[in-house]
Amino acid sequence: MKKVSIKDIAQMAGVASSTVSFVLNGKARKMRISETVEKRVLEVARTAGYYPNQLAISLRTGKSKTLGLIVENIGNIFFATLAKTIEEEAEQYGYRVVYCSTENNASKGKELINMLSQRQVDGYLITPAPHMEEDIQQLVQLQRPVVLIDRYLPAVEASHVLVNNAEAVGQGMAHLFSQGYREIGFVTVDLDVIQIEQRLDGYIAALSKEGIRLNKDIILKIPYTHHREDAIELIAGLLKNNPQLDALFFATNYLGILGLESINRLKMSIPEDIAVISFDDHDIFRLYPPGITSIQQPVEAIAKKAVALLMDQCENTDIRFDKTEVELTAKLIVRGST
Template sequence: MKKVSIKDIAQMAGVASSTVSFVLNGKARKMRISETVEKRVIEVARNAGYYPNQLAISLRTGKSKTLGLIVENIGNPFFATLAKTIEEEAEQYGYRVVYCSTENNASKGKELINMLSQRQVDGYLITPAPHMEDDIQQLVQLNRPVVLIDRYLPSVDVSHVLVNNTEAVSQGMAHLFDRGYKEIGFVTVDLDVIQMEERLDGYLGALSKQGIRLNKDIILKIPYTHQRDEAVELIAALLKDNPQLDALFFATNYLAILGLESINRLKMAIPQDIAVISFDDHDIFRIYPPGITSIQQPVEAIAKKAVALLMEQCESTESKLSTTEVELTAKLIVRGST
């Protein structure tokens, strides 16, 4: 059986061979090829059973057409949605994505970077674990395309995309104040990462702006490596030890889900006994009575912007890659819990 060539694909699709080559090498956007033509070429190639020889392409172009995605936990809904969108967006540029999780372990993060480097990925999208500064800095010094997502490293000059965490929490706190809540507890994770520090800063700043005296007893920091039952008990203890609380602000959606279990165990009613708001939305929050108010991150926008920045770096011919810092705005979703 005759092997299908680019020329054959071009004839079947009714376009030039160069157009087919650009599309199959992920350069349709760069060469301003219309989405209609791009889809037709891809469909014709797929139906004809044509698959580019990736090894040959890599040897010829010096590119593997592969990106490495390192996140905190691919099982977390936020990171799962992020990964799905990144994969779809990268495909539009002709790239595949290899993704993996650090579980916020710097040693594992270092191993994953080494593994992806051995696989000769063209660029890295990374949610850095605490103490990964040296590993990220090494990639920057080697002029490797790198974009950080969800968080950044203050000591490393590298492109990043995330939401304005401080502003988002301030918005959520303002909503609680407007609803008459004053005794607001804050539940966060005990982890040395910038976005958690910024969320706590947003909480503290909001209290200060309202002239409310800080009570450290109503700030709960749960270890990242917590056991589920242990975390549920810690949140329940916070509520039992501080009966004056009229609202809880959870710094992540997985903490909020644990908090809902704690509240249920104590047979407390939402929002009659305790109001609840969570940073990061979740499908559960839409259906859990009476609906949980949340701060919704623009996950798709984060993913698309991060991929776009990385593609700019991958296509750059500059001897030193430029740095771009992007902060997006989160959205307050008001439901029955407040």
């Protein structure tokens, strides 16, 4: 079945295709199309089941009304809810979102940027993987609307919105101290991205503030491309080799989940044998007995702010925008694990 185009409608209604376009775009008044013609066109379009070809519109107008969202891993609940919230938010502005995952791989990230460029997205929301500086800087230089989320690249002149990672970790550490924990291990990922660094910085700062000597042995950096099993073993090893530990701080939710599995296998109990706190909330943390204390990012606020920033750039492409840096506050959710 052939699709019906604006030309077909024009022919059926006995008018020019431009007339159909005016009517269908509500410009009948402005273009002084008579009511008779307007009604006829509307009627014909309706009965013929006409719907416009978005590709053609985009090509002609130069606006695709689409945003590209590049996250680390859409399978992770943090990014999934972020994506969903961003989508809902963008819809308010009449924009669609297409999203994709880098898996923290720069070359995949480069490909994704290319793919999105080819599809003429109007703007980019990116959680940059390491070594994507150049590709993103290029977008900025081409004056493409770009907003970075969750982390940023110091070398790149792009606006960004993220949480106060260091302070949030500090808050979590203060909570641990107040509960009497002193020997606190830190499990993070061996990944060269700023928010992970900030979280470690927060840990170190908190220790020094409390006057505790930094012990590098109880900081575990797990390779990003770990296999499940290996990571679980590494964390278990940390616990076995450092029996003095009374608490573990996990830098992300997937690390926390792996940690639960390690603790489980060692038949240690939370919080009696070891207290647990993790960055990023997760269903499991709410449910897993006795409840895992975590640091919850304000996903909705992040999404709203990022989309707002991006929309601002999209709708005013003529203006040159300054780099805007937004830092939102994460929230400590205290549960039974501490």
